[in-house]
Amino acid sequence: MAGEDATLSPGLLPASQSIPQLEERPKAIAARQETPELRVDPEFKGLIPPLTSSELRVLKESLLADGCRDKLIVWKDHNILLDGHHRHQICQEKGIRFETREIELSSRADAKIWILKNQRGRRNLNESQRAMLALKLEAIYSEQAKEKMGTRTGFVQNLGQVEGGRSAEKAAKDMNISHQTVTFAKKVATNGLPELIKMVESGDIAVSAAAQVASKPTDIQEAIVERVISQSRDGAKPKIAAIMREIAPSSQETQGDNPDMQLEKLRKNQKANLELLHGIESSLRPENLIEMLTATESIMARLREIEANSLDSGQIHSTNCVIELEDFKTFLLSLEPITKDLRIRFEADGVRAIASDMMGYMAADAFLPKELFSKYNELGEIGLPDTKKLLGMVSACSRDSSPGKKNLSLFVESCDEGDVSGKLHGASGRQESQYALLRPDLIIQRGMPEAHPSCEVIVEGKALAGAVKKAKDIDPIVKFLVSDGTLSLVSQNEDARGTQRPACRVLRSGSVDSKFNINRLMDISRIIEKSKEVTLGLGLGEPMTIDLKINTIAIKYYIKEETQ
DSSP: OOGGGOOOOGGGSOGGGSOOOOSSOOOBOOOEEOOTTOBOOHHHHHTSOOOOHHHHHHHHHHHHHHOOOSOEEEETTTTEEEEOHHHHHHHHHHTOOOEEEEEOOSSHHHHHHHHHHHHHHHSOOOHHHHHHHHHHHHHHHHHHHHHHHTTOOTHHHHHHHHHHHHHHHHHHHHTTOOHHHHHHHHHHHHHSOHHHHHHHHTTSSOHHHHHHHHTSOHHHHHHHHHHHHHHHHTTOOOOHHHHHHHHSOOHHHHOSSOHHHHHHHHHHHHHHHHHHHTTOOOOSOTHHHHHHHHHHHHHHHHHHHHHHHHSOGGGOOTTOEEEEHHHHHHHHHHHTTTOSSEEEEEOSSEEEEEEEOTTSSEEEEEEEEGGGEEEOOOOEEEEESOHHHHHHHHHHHHTOOOSSOOEEEEEEEEEEETTEEEEEEEEETTEEEEEEEEOGGGSOOOOOOOOOOSEEEEEEHHHHHHHHHHHHTTOSEEEEEEETTEEEEEEOOTTSOOEEOOOEEEEEOOOOOEEEEHHHHHHTHHHHHHOSEEEEEEOTTOOEEEEEEETTEEEEEEEOOOOO
16 A cells, blocks of 8 residues: 555564654554544644655555555544544545554654654655654654753753754654754755745655755745746656756856956945945035046946947837846735735835735735835836736746846836736846736725724744744644733644744733634745734734835735634
């Protein structure tokens, strides 16, 4: 039987591949029929790497043909499933009978350790997949060590560091991998995109290669992941090293007499000169300014000449806008999780957009100030029929390997062809893309819903995003509470209680007791993470508001309370 459900008797396995047990072997209880009270713990299930689509298909075919021959393992006196989650789900769906076997475990930590060790013994996991499991084991071992040490300080703090190292070594040994492989896994888990982590956990790419990808900036990671997915979809086996060389060449490959590198040096020098001028209001030798003004005018004339020689005739537009590519990308990313289609308005002071989902559960109001543009024109209101596709266009521009700051030039080519109102052109480096625009009046735009928070707290963006990710692993519904200057995210899962308390500063106190679907916050966690400070607005029976700024881009979110 494929995947996690391919069971062999321990006596038929090599010693190195026998089913792992705790130091005290759990006591086996006589087999019995599954009862209706059998429960699935979200945290326990989340420890198990998912089966691939082919493994799941083979498992389903086997269960339909032969029935469920292997017993599901259950935590005694808790009736919580420990092993056989995929089999249990299929059996429930298809009405297939199955039996269970109970084992005794003293705590949730021991239960999690058993699950992780059992995965190594029962599934054909590669070294990279075992490395990701080792990270979870290490965290459990470290927590157990802290509990044993209690609240002692001083010498015990140093001892805690030693215990942390021992936990890592023990986890690596349990998963039969090197300590270096675990180090690679830590880099991926800490700095890698969620999509990259999933690729390692599913065994699609090696953890060592993923660690190199995780060391790159987010935009580079996104480009590499997109290329890997595209090549895999086409049936090719992606070569990470070759993809990285193409998308993110080393600095040695971009050095030398490259004209764009020389232009980048000039830009940095000009920026430094501007900083020197900021504090100067007057001079005792104003006659010297004439020489500097003449030199500056000569530089401007030469830059215009270079621009004219560099642009094709189709790229020369007097009404274009120029902005740092990452700023425009951040603006779009803040809105894309809310809705597919969108209206954005280029007004006198900057770009505005309001996004709302169809059911009214989430909304966003984003403002991109004019000051972030190095060149700005009021392009009016435009309709984006597929925001994700536009993000893809911007990402394609960001993959250009030409040296220098990555700015994005935008201009609108107007036309009137039915529902199409023109094209949005984007150019950066050697990359140029076109995006078909929809008539703005065809896109329904709802206003930002009202909210009346009685309490406001300020939280560091990374701390809030981290708390949201941890809460999601326990339960999708989370209660937000503010009491005694503390913000608490409390799980509503009775079998896996958990509370996250990110450090905060209370601006305004008031009654707070509201539940929210944490997956909605997960959708915008990348934006929350980028903000230094986030202001949360909460109230009794009120929606949540989230106000933040990223490089002066102002974003406000509205999230409806979960009533069920």
